[in-house]
Amino acid sequence: xxxxxxxxxxxxxxxxxxxxxxxxxxxxxxxxxxxxxxxxxxxxxxxxxxxxxxxxxxxxxxxxxxxxxxxxxxxxxxxxxxxxxxxxxxxxxxxxxxxxxxxxxxxxxxxxxxxxxxxxxxxxxxxxxxxxxxxxxxxxxxxxxxxxxxxxxxxxxxxxxxxxxxxxxxxxxxxxxxxxxxxxxxxxxxxxxxxxxxxxxxxxxxxxxxxxxxxxxxxxxxxxxxxxxxxxxxxxxxxxxxxxxxxxxxxxxxxxxxxxxxxxxxxxxxxxxxxxxxxxxxxxxxxxxxxxxxxxxxxxxxxxxxxxxxxxxxxxxxxxxxxxxxxxxxxxxxxxxxxxxxxxxxxxxxxxxxxxxxxxxxxxxxxxxxxxxxxxxxxxx
Numbered sequence: 202x203x204x205x206x207x208x209x210x211x212x213x214x215x216x217x218x219x220x221x222x223x224x225x226x227x228x229x230x231x232x233x234x235x236x237x238x239x240x241x242x243x244x245x246x247x248x249x250x251x252x253x254x255x256x257x258x259x260x261x262x263x264x265x266x267x268x269x270x271x272x273x274x275x276x277x278x279x280x281x282x283x284x285x286x287x288x289x290x291x292x293x294x295x296x297x298x299x300x301x302x303x304x305x306x307x308x309x310x311x312x313x314x315x316x317x318x319x320x321x322x323x324x325x326x327x328x329x330x331x332x333x334x335x336x337x338x339x340x341x342x343x344x345x346x347x348x349x350x351x352x353x354x355x356x357x358x359x360x361x362x363x364x365x366x367x368x369x370x371x372x373x374x375x376x377x378x379x380x381x382x383x384x385x386x387x388x389x390x391x392x393x394x395x396x397x398x399x400x401x402x403x404x405x406x407x408x409x410x411x412x413x414x415x416x417x418x419x420x421x422x423x424x425x426x427x428x429x430x431x432x433x434x435x436x437x438x439x440x441x442x443x444x445x446x447x448x449x450x451x452x453x454x455x456x457x458x459x460x461x462x463x464x465x466x467x468x469x470x471x472x473x474x475x476x477x478x479x480x481x482x483x484x485x486x487x488x489x490x491x492x493x494x495x496x497x498x499x500x501x502x503x504x505x506x507x508x509x510x511x512x513x514x515x516x517x518x519x520x521x522x523x524x525x526x527x528x529x530x531x532x533x534x535x536x537x538x539x540x541x542x543x544x545x546x547x548x549x550x551x552x553x554x555x556x557x558x559x560x561x562x563x564x565x566x567x568x569x570x571x572x573x574x575x576x577x578x579x580x581x582x
Contacts, residue, residue: 206296206580208235209320211311213304215239215253219462220404221374221495222327226301228375228569229576235299238291238314240307254290258310282313295320297347297580303328305339312342321347323580325372329356329491334363348579354523355516356491370579375572376499376564396430397546400472402465402496404438409489411444412533413478413510418448420538425453431542433476436460436468465496466503473553474545475500479511479518481533490514501526502564504557506549508541526559 210216215237216226237253248255256276260266270278273285298320300311308324315322324346332339343349343360349369351357357369391397399421405411414435421433435456439445449456460468469475477494493516500507507527509518521527528545530537545552565571 207293208233208297208299208580209291209293209295209314209318210235210237210299210301211307211314212237212239212301213241213307215244215248215251217251218244218247222301222303224462224495225327225374228377229372229572231377231569231573233573233576236291236293236295240310256286256290256310258306277310280309282310284317287314287317294318297321297323299323299325301325301327302330304330305332305336308333308339308342312346323348323350325350326356326360327352329489333360340364348582350579351491353491353493353516353520355519359491372572372575372579373567374493374495374498375569376502376567377569391430391546391549393430396432397474397542397549398472399431399433399474399476399542400469401433401435401476401478402437402468403494404440405435405444406440407444408480408482410478410480410511412481414445414476415448416533416535416538417476417478417510418445418454420535420542421453422448422450423535424539424542429543429546431546434472465499469500469503469505472505473549474506474508477507477509477511477517477527479509479515481512491516493517493520497521498563498567501556502560502567504553504560506545506552506556510538524559524563526556526563 210230212226214220214222216230217223238256239248239253240256240258242255242257245255258277260275260277262279266275266278269275270281270283273283273289276283276286295318298311298315298318300308300323302308302324312322324343326333333343344364350372351360351369352372352374354371357371361367361369401414405414417433421431424431431453433454436459438459445456448454477497480489497517497520509521509527509529511518513531518529518531521529528541530541
């Protein structure tokens, strides 16, 4: 699949990085072969290995870097973009500047490049930033873009309502279906040698989803102490790293550090249920109500049962409700978690079969090919 148009992808996180944005871009642009310009220096080594161009933005604000801007050694200084730097590092003319954004700095740079190249500006909002509703320049840029893309129905509806426009498109995160086995296997009885295994796979930051994971830890520890054979394994970054020390006992609750994104599928095959938390904190839940975890379509495509633990307003909850997929607990309750885990263990084989059957359709609807076909159609409209 390809398009004859020349595309410059402008993003903070380049395709293939081991996080949700990198995975999404890798799936979305596979076979489309855009040039890539990324703005976050944290991914410099990965970018160099893949031939991507780093334009660090925002750059250091110190006055001593003004000269670097004027002679074209740096791409940006205090919101001023360097024409000389672009002339040195970007030699082609592009039909599309495709801004994959979750911050104002990347959005503004993509817009400036589109004007510089006289290209059509495509804005793909990968995550909501308050600046997209509060910053006058951001609002003007999004309004003037040739195409506007969101990652979910809830985000699309809210942005269309705010911007008084009715042409925002939805591109859900796609899945590399060739890497995801659909599993219908029965698990038999859970016991000491075959415990019910829960998985969380993602990043945890203080005051963001943390209370949800703490509740799961507490429910698991209570069940374990009452004789239930249940384990909860946590994978991913935790900041601060001692945040869950009170719960981690390396018996019923274990923290296993980070794993490469390429290993996530083989890891999921070892577990019986994935936990997808969405913060019950009112302020946080509003800020993240548009977000969909990248792994959610992947997990649903694998047949692994999923528990969405968070308020109904969160897009993960709405996404699964539209698909009639996954189980949901929308009120914060350790008792509800305990009851759910017991019920799931007692009826697991039926739940697993139903998840597997639904996975076939989800795998087809959200395949990388399906999402890329939709993107090519959007670009060609």
